[in-house]
Amino acid sequence: MFGEDGGLLRELLVERFNYCIYVVLLLIGLYAMIAKNNLIKKLIGMSIFQTAIILFYVSLGVKEGASIPIYKPEHDPHGHHAEDHADHKPKDANASSSASADAHDDHHEVQALTDEQTRQYANPLPHVLMLTAIVVGVATLGVALAVVQRIYRAYGTIEEDEVMKAIMEESQGIPSTKGSPKSKKGASKKRKAKKA
């Protein structure tokens, strides 16, 4: 944990800068989700929280000296290299030693990358996972917003304590009949009128 040429501070703040940021973001989000009274603020917290995790995953995919996980032209199965290499490579050359994909006359044989070449590309998996996580986050946010709107429509407020109060009043005011939406809406309208 304590590196030879630096203390904990250096370790955390410089070398693991991203990890620090993600922790801070995550905690901000978590705090907002629990402590905030306004429902929309809670949702903002939720978004920050999810973004923090995305940041963590992306940091995970970092690889020193690697580029984005898209084949450079020389490794591209459809790239120009096919023709380039075909010119100066004998057809019966040892395929396994070939640095790039070998090419034939009309259709080319794609070769797996060697270890050396693999090092040049970052790991694609975290990116894929985060694409999924982003989508899930968007979907959750959308549904949550709809729910908030439904709450606002019924109770006329998006402050949690006021919603709770309205619910308490409602459950005391209306006897234990089946909670039909109509009666509830009536009650909320009255409340809205009072506010105005």
Added chain:
Amino acid sequence: MEVIQDTRPLIALLAPFVGVVGIVWAGEKRANLRETITLLTGIFQASVVLSMIPLVLADNVIEFHVWQIFTNVPLLLRVDGFGITFAAVASVLWIATSLYSIGYMRGLHEHAQTRFYTFFAISMSATMGVAFSANLLTIYFFYEMLSVSTFPLVTHMQNKEARTGGRTYLSYLLFTSLCLLLPALSWCYVWLDGGAVTMDFLADTGKISFFSSHTQLVLLLLFTFGFAKAGLMPVHSWLPNAMVAPTPVSALLHAVAVVKVGVFCVIRVYSDVFGIDLLRGLDGERIMIWIACATILISSLIALSQDNLKRRLAFSTIGQLGYVVLGATLATKQGMGGAVLHIAMHACGKITLFFCAGAIFVASGKKYVSQLRGLGRKMPFTMGAFLIGSLSVIGLPPLGGFISKWYLALGALDGGYFWVVVVLLVSSMLNVFYLLPVAVTAFFRDRDEEEDEDGKGMKEAPWQCVIPLTCTALGCFGLFFFSDVLLQLAGLGH
């Protein structure tokens, strides 16, 4: 001993269910048909049970394997002497009760009679199940079934009183069975060879010696009080509370089936799980004798102070159940036999008393002992039967109750507990004090004048009530004179 595979135990078990289908089908509108079905079911069940007696007397056991509960534990039905004694008593008395309840329920214009007969039949099935169980888990299954299926009967009145009674009834029975019995069972089943020992009453008697004597005592206590239907103090108070039920229920279930299921289970545990030898060697076994004796004496004293006839009988029942448990705790052959006999003897006597109490209620609406003055002349059959039942419970020859008490006393002496005999004598005296005054009041005290006014039209109860109670009263004599069979079944014969 020979093991015979036969379906008859299962038939006896399932017959009431077939009856239930018929009863529900006939329903409230075809009341006569419904009652006929009940009676026929009872007769059929009793005849199936009785038909097995010769086989058992010839030193056989009848087995039927129903279903595998756990890997090693089957739901096994087995008919042995002890089981069939109980089953025969219960099923024969069911016929009498069926007849009696026709008179009782119609006489009082009770509501929901179909439900009453339905659950009555289910209770009888559960009782047969307990009687024919071959291992502890099987017994537990039917025991719980009985607790639940009697609940609608206890709360039949559907009023506030019924609610209180039903609550006490069920909470006692389920709390004890789920909190004491279930852990004890699972303790036994798992720690004995990881479930390889099935607690079979025949094969695994005494296997419990695997545990330390300390644990054995804890288990003994858990089992004894877990079977709260045995009414041992301090888990007895469900029984007086269950008296809110209609009298046929009190008569058959709370004098015969349910309470006897409790003591039956206790005897099973003492004699077939622990075994007499192991039990004698157990240090704490003496505690159980004290508890049983205390139950006998205290309940008799309480019974003295009860004016409500059914409550008085209920406390008397608790005392008599104490006899049975006492017989089991003595851990002698005679004591066990006496306990088995007392199940039958007390059943016959006590059901007579309850029938009479119900008949009095139907005919005159009287519930209290102090109201019975002069009733003996109006209802000679009923009160005569009451006298016979009382004498049998007290234990006078030539009535059945004498034989069981005799063997209990023998067992006590055999075990070296002289003071237990004294307890038996004292309690018999107490029985005299709380039972005989009822008959004496009825026959020898004159009615007050103002009471005569409203009692003018009073006459004997309906015949459907009188016939059964006369029969059971005669049965008390019969059991004394034809006790050979019972003795043999109880393992005391020659």
Added chain:
Amino acid sequence: MSENSIALIFACPLFGAVLCTFLGGAKRALCHPVAVVSLGGALWGGIETLRRVVASESHEISYLLGGWTLDSYPRGVGIEFRADLLGTLIMLVVIGVAFLVALYSKLTVSEETPEKEGPFYTLFLLQVTGLAGICLTGDAFNLYVLIEVAALTGYGLIAMGSARAAAATFNYVILGTIGASFYLLGVGYLYMKTGTLNMVGIQEVIVQQDLADSATMQVAFVFIGLGILIKMAFFPFHAWLPNAYSHAPTSTSCLLAPLVTKVMIYVMIRMTLTVFGVDFSFEETLWTKLLPWLVVVAIVCAATMALAQRDLKKMLTYLIVAEVGYMVGGVWIYNYYGLVGSIFHVISDACMTLCLFLGAGIILRKVGTSHFDGLKGLFRRMPLTMTGFFVGGFSIIGLPPTCGFFSKWYLITGGMLAERWEYVVALLFSTMVMVVLFFRLIERIHLAVKESGEEFGHGHGDLDLPENETRFDEAPLSMLIPLLLSAAVVLLIGIYNQDVVNLVESFLEPLNLPKGTDR
């Protein structure tokens, strides 16, 4: 076709859902049959899968989605569906329960959420897809996606109801997202340390590289565990459940209440046994020491809160929280029998909760309220419905021969063998509470005494109930039959418990859990 039966399990409801969307506009009436048929197809696929799993030698089937088969590609390149005995059993329960609820839902959906049959059945089917997928997937990240599928459909299904339900859903969204995100974070840690997302792959790396001491792994375990505990509404994190389920539309609560928490418990078992492995989960973490005590607190608190409720549905939801405590406890007492009990309880609890919620739905529809006051004398009106309801109640109490007895038996046994007396006592305590709860209900349903204790009639003979309270008035068949079927299932699982337990045992056998019987 038979080897693709696994694909049917998620493909049938998925296509059914899309079809329901298409039909949602003009031909709404067709949505219900479509849902039933597609779940029927899934059920067939599930049964076929179970048959194949049982028949196969290793008792598990690998299904490599996308054709990334294990013999030509490294494990974890594609997504793997692993149907072993545990997952297949739970999956079958999920689909079976969903099938019954689909049958049941015809009337309640059109009455409670009019003109929204299309969206309802779409979400309903996708919920089932998600839950069934969770049971089968062998990929830790795919599990997250499926959890979110189930969660999002759940939000939608619950918030479709009243405004009160929407307010409850918001809490569910917040807590559910925290739970799922914690899980995701934990999976991220796992991936960082092991470089794979495949469950078996992770386990292999943990064993090979001996990662037990790693701080990251420990924290990953905590986050995944916490996330799942939040999702399953374990006691201190239960806040979202009672309101959400008790105010949701009837069919929704019938589907979610039996399944969601149970499937999450399955996920916990899967994570501890398959992903982290027995040694890591039980020996290297503090959870075995800590969690049984939390479970005791959870069971006692939830049971006490259930006792305080005067509303049937609300009471049932607290019971679910208590039952979650049972199952979590069964896992963490770290004992063979405890785990058998836990898994069996997942199955039986799903069935009995279903039975109770179906019954409660009928009561709600008939009486118009699920408050206790509305229950009096119901047995006379609806004897069959009430019988079905009682069977569920008996099972929750743990009376033989219902399945609840057997699961409780194994749990108590496991607790005793592990010498976790506190857990056994908590179980017995909550059993007592359930006795009180249900016989209080049964008393009300059976007796004709008002809440105040006032009597209706004069005892013998006439009860003086108004005409409409004594008339024989059974629930409609479309609701009654599923209820009775579920009651029958509760009894059948009890009676054939040995077959189920044998399957569970052959899953647990290779794991070498302590049996504790060799004293």
Added chain:
Amino acid sequence: MRKLAVAVVVLTGGLLLYAATDFAAWGDPESPASDSDVSKHFIAETGVDTEVPNMVTAVLADYRGFDTMFETVVIFIAGIAILAILKLTGKDATKTPGKRKDEVDDAPDLIVTHTVRLLVPIIQLFAFYVLAHGHVSPGGGFQGGVIMGASFILVALAWDLPRAMDRLSVDRAILLAGVGILIYAGIGLLAMFLGGEFLDYAELSTIFPVSREMARYHAMLGVEIGVAFTVTTVMFAIYASLSSKGRLEGGL
């Protein structure tokens, strides 16, 4: 609540930092995540397996295509759920809502509408490019779909919701979202009926005149199109429902 939140945050933060002490070194190529068989396979063999240069697309749509299918389903669910929650039906729908105070009846701004009129085709073209070019450069179904959805939202912003709904009504949007799922799952199912596992695109080569690798290549484009359908339409449906409070008229 605040105290509880602080406590939770402190505890979580402690855990997170504790875990961070044990993390693999920053950007270490030898770290398990970057050096595992799986990620090496993705980098080295994507070309061999699928002939797609963009590994992210290949992993997304093929190796982990099942995840992505459910990701699309998640989007679809969001659309349906929002409609289910917000859409007013029956009596409520016919009730005319009272005008909000802040609502203005002004005609759309001339400059804005003209700009949008010019921009929308370009945005949509770009969306197609991002979608189609996802195999060789960053892009794909989700990204293309979002851009496409944005173009419809832009119309709704510049004029009003009805005008956008003339082009894509919410009901039709949800239908098209379902079509997107059908395309994705349908390709998977087709592969299954052709004898492979679900989503085994290589099996499509039996009915199309391409090699197994190229079948995967083209099928990926197919599923990306399906994804784009769903994302485009659901994005718009979410916007329409939220901005009009489920009445699907007027909007912001």
